[in-house]
Amino acid sequence: MSSKDEGIAIFVCRCGGEIKSINFEKLEKYVKDSLGTSEVYFFNELCRDPSAIRGNLKGKNVKGVIVAGCSLYREALIDAVESAGVNPLSLELVPIRELFLPLSRESSGPATLKLTLMICSLFNKINHLEPELLREVKPMKIKTQSKITRRSLFKALPQALTVYEPAPVISREKCLGASACKFCIDACPRKALSDAGDGRLVLNYEQCNLCGVCVAVCPTGAIQIPNSTDEQLDAQIRSLLTNYREETQNRIIMFISSDDYNYLLSRLVDRKLSLPLGVFPLELPTLGLMSENVLLSSIIYGASGIIILLPRNKNNLGYLHILYHKVHAAKNIMKSVGLDPDRITLLEFDEQDIELLVEKLNEISSD
Ligand code: SF4
Ligand code: SF4
Structure with a gap:
């Protein structure tokens, strides 16, 4: 079969x-x-x-x-x-x-x-x-x-x-080879990637903590997370935004890392709070998977807004400056074609004040 x-x-x-x-x-x-x-x-x-x-x-x-x-x-x-x-x-x-x-x-x-x-x-x-x-x-x-x-x-x-x-998977077809490009090896904060000697990359599974830095720095998209590939993410976003359009117009995608999502859910239950109906959480194993393509295709598929909930714990998150850069690039492209760049919001996750976070989400979704 x-x-x-x-x-x-x-x-x-x-x-x-x-x-x-x-x-x-x-x-x-x-x-x-x-x-x-x-x-x-x-x-x-x-x-x-x-x-x-x-x-x-x-x-x-x-x-x-x-x-x-x-x-x-x-x-x-x-x-x-x-x-x-x-x-x-x-x-x-x-x-x-x-x-x-x-x-x-x-x-x-x-x-x-x-x-x-x-x-x-x-x-x-x-x-x-x-x-x-x-x-x-x-x-x-x-x-x-x-x-x-x-x-x-x-x-x-x-x-x-x-x-x-999961653990990252490196596409041999897309990878330029460790003798030509060492971006991921140099960027990995856990020294989990190395050169096999013949240009191929080797991943030490024990060392990798799925931080996503290597995915973010790879210039060719050669590194993928097996259950969250670019194609999967695109299909998920398209489905979320294009079905039943006539029923609800206002759909905001909120990208959030798995760790923070689990934490947020438990706090929502504790405080008997809920996310605004127009906010659709989209869980990613790591925000290192965010790219200009993901942001722009979300807008093209009809997102009225995009929220990126910044990680609570920013220690050792080598992908953050790359994420900021990608958001900046996506906003510039939106501006150049006459779209409001403020439709993308980077939101701090204040774990001490879930009420404030929910309030901000309500504000954004009612704009
Ligand atoms: S996900 Fe993070 S720890 Fe794992 S190989 Fe990539 S950069 Fe290194
Ligand atoms: S950054 Fe990408 S292209 Fe460069 S060595 Fe790593 S996987 Fe290959």
Whole structure:
């Protein structure tokens, strides 16, 4: 069976009926109509037994899995997916509880549409996954720092909590060769890249912490993160911004690193806050993946605005000055074609004041 025959399974948790802002019947119809797939499974409380998704994956040729559920049990989901024989790097999560629980029933129209768009955009992201890249990299299992607060609920929680991280993959076709160009070797703060002696690059997986500096400095785009390639990112953004255009006009993409996203979600839950409905978070393993192309194509696909949430911890982030440079370049191009460059906002993430952050996001999305 070719990779084209592989399906993408979607699991949606109703969070015990607590989420009033989502109309799950409409969601099912929207998702099935938009994607032409019937592989959408609903659960009442997936957190009680995440391993249940394994039963639905049994005997199926699955390319990827999307779970709209609570991000607290991400690790247990990874285990469930892995035990069903699916590469855990092709699991995508929409944190439905964190994003939609605080919203009222009155916002059910736009909230249901937002969730539909998020699920569909991840479907398109997985559809553009390059299985060869995933095969090239052995995902690294690392200990997570996550704190689980509802432990008793997690019957299927593994003893040792683990998460998977991808590692950069270097394209031999695109790489100029370490004898001609050493940008990535020189820039890597962990000395994880070296010259094999014949011009090829060697990555020391143990040293790499996925900071993204090498991706940002490479002049030819030869370094990719296997589950977040340029093509995947483009497909995800296009899907997020171009579907159901007549229903909602105001869509702002907020790029955020995985670390900060997890932190933000936990703080939103603590403070019983939600992101504005018009703000669509787009999680990246590292903001080193941001480029002028990503920014400009987001505008071309119809983003009314772009927010880049700057990392909380800026230590050793060698890509930051490159990111500023790329944002500056994108703004200049926008200005030169008569577009308002202020549609791109670099926003500081003040972890002490989540209320202020949400206030700023509300201001930007209501402009
Ligand atoms: S992601 Fe960071 S640590 Fe890993 S090879 Fe690239 S620059 Fe080095
Ligand atoms: S920066 Fe890019 S082109 Fe240069 S050696 Fe590294 S991977 Fe190859």
